[in-house]
Amino acid sequence: MSTYLFQLSDLHIREPGRVAYGRIDTASFLRAAIESIAQCPQAPSALVITGDLCDFGREQEYVHLRELLADIRCPIYLLPGNHDCLSSLRLVFPEHDYLGASGPAHYSVAVGDLQLIALDSTVPGQSFGAIDQEAIAWLHDALKACGDRPVVLAMHHPPFLTQIGHMDEIGLLLGRAELAQLLGQFCNVERIICGHLHRAIETRFAGTIASTAPSPAHQVVLDLNPQAVSRWNLEPGGFRIHAWSKSAGLVTHNMPVGKFEGPYPFHAEAALID
Ligand SMILES: [Fe+2]
Ligand SMILES: [Fe+2]
Numbered sequence: 001m002s003t004y005l006f007q008l009s010d011l012h013i014r015e016p017g018r019v020a021y022g023r024i025d026t027a028s029f030l031r032a033a034i035e036s037i038a039q040c041p042q043a044p045s046a047l048v049i050t051g052d053l054c055d056f057g058r059e060q061e062y063v064h065l066r067e068l069l070a071d072i073r074c075p076i077y078l079l080p081g082n083h084d085c086l087s088s089l090r091l092v093f094p095e096h097d098y099l100g101a102s103g104p105a106h107y108s109v110a111v112g113d114l115q116l117i118a119l120d121s122t123v124p125g126q127s128f129g130a131i132d133q134e135a136i137a138w139l140h141d142a143l144k145a146c147g148d149r150p151v152v153l154a155m156h157h158p159p160f161l162t163q164i165g166h167m168d169e170i171g172l173l174l175g176r177a178e179l180a181q182l183l184g185q186f187c188n189v190e191r192i193i194c195g196h197l198h199r200a201i202e203t204r205f206a207g208t209i210a211s212t213a214p215s216p217a218h219q220v221v222l223d224l225n226p227q228a229v230s231r232w233n234l235e236p237g238g239f240r241i242h243a244w245s246k247s248a249g250l251v252t253h254n255m256p257v258g259k260f261e262g263p264y265p266f267h268a269e270a271a272l273i274d
Contacts, residue, residue, distance in 0.1 A: 003112030003244040005152060006037060006044040006074075009195030010052040010215035012083060013065045020055045021232065026217045029237055030068050033216035033257045037072075037239065040255070044074040044241075046111040048118070050195035050213060051081025051156030053089065062092035079118050080105055081156040081195060082127045082170070086120075104135060108142045114190075114244050115149045117142050121157040121172055129157025129196075131175025136182055143186050150190045150250060152242060153183075158194035158212050160205050165226040167197055180206040190250040191242060200238065200254050214238040216257050 012026045020026045037044065054061035069076060078096060080086050090099055098107040104120035119139055121129035143151065157172040159179050172179075183189055183206035192210035198220040201212045216237035220230070237257040244250050 001113070001245075002042075003045045003114050004042045005111050005114055005116065005242040005244070006047045007050060007154075007193055007213050007240040007242060008033060008037075008047060008216060009050040009213040009239075010081065010198050010217070011049065011065065012052055012055040012215070012217060013061050013068065014055050015058065015060045016064050021218070024218050024232075024234075026055070027064065027068060029215075029217035029257070033237065033239055034068070034072065036255065036257045040241070042241070042243070046075040046077060046109075046116070047072060048077045048116060048154055048193070049079065050154050050193060051079045051122075052083040052195060052215075053078060053081065054085075055083055057083060057085025057088055059088045059092060062088050066092055075109075075111070077107075077109060077111075077116060077118065077154075079154055079156055079195075080120060080122050082122055082129065084122065086122070086124075106135065106138050106142070108145070111152075112244065113150065113246070114242075114250075115146045115151045116154060117146075117151055118154045121155045127170040129155075129170075129172040129174075131159075131172065131179050133178070136175065136178050139179075140182055143182075143189070146188065148188050150244060151186070151188050152250070153189055153192045154194070155192065156195050158196060158201070158210060159192065160203050160210050162197055162199075162201055162212070163224045164197070164199075164220060164222070165228060166230040167220060171196070183208060190244075191252065193240070193242065198232065200240070211240075211252065213240045214254075 197212040198215040218232040219235040
């Protein structure tokens with residue numbers, strides 16, 4: 001039996017009829033992503049959305065997001081990012097009780113054979129992220145409660161430097177070392193999955209693999225010059241499938257959003273055509 005944890009990130013949904021950054025129709029990009037997810041041969045066991053769900057955290061943006069997500073049949077797990085407002089999110093998604101009623105939205109839920117643990121890294125009113133001592137203590141208890149179940153840890157701000165200078169300035173600025181120290185004590189954290197970067201990035205962190213997912217809409221321009229200015233572009237958007245099986249472990253697949261030519265069979269006769 002396999003588990004397919006799908007990940008979307010950084011939707012930046014606005015009110016109906018409004019666009020992000022003056023020109024990005026983020027709702028239509030999300031519709032296309034949902035269509036691409038529906039075309040996947042494997043149905044999601046659950047979908048986690050790793051923050052920046054809406055652009056300004058306004059109630060009407062969450063109402064729009066709710067409408068856009070309405071046709072998804074699998075369980076959906078939401079995480080706040082720095083563009084979100086947790087009280088508006090809780091208000092518009094009251095049945096998402098894993099978000100809690102107050103305080104940070106940390107939670108731990110079972111998704112098939114995996115345990116999805118979400119750590120709220122947001123700091124109200126700030127773009128950067130932080131993990132304080134209370135969050136570390138909460139995570140310690142949550143990890144302990146998992147026993148040897150494979151864990152996927154989700155957070156909006158990645159706990160590693162990406163070499164994209166302007167994004168590292170608003171990355172996880174507090175609690176990185178404490179998080180690394182804690183995770184080093186557990187060998188069942190299969191992956192740390194994040195958002196915020198609007199790009200697909202992987203690196204080693206505290207003995208596990210940490211990653212960020214692309215946005216289905218706009219991406220951060222890849223420029224590793226430390227002085228590079230913050231810019232976005234419309235490189236193909238994407239989502240990720242974290243596929244678990246007992247024999248293969250956790251394998252992450254990156255999927256672009258869109259319709260593409262093919263598929264064509266690898267027929268033996270076709271291989272002989274010059
Ligand atoms: Fe974002
Ligand atoms: Fe963000």
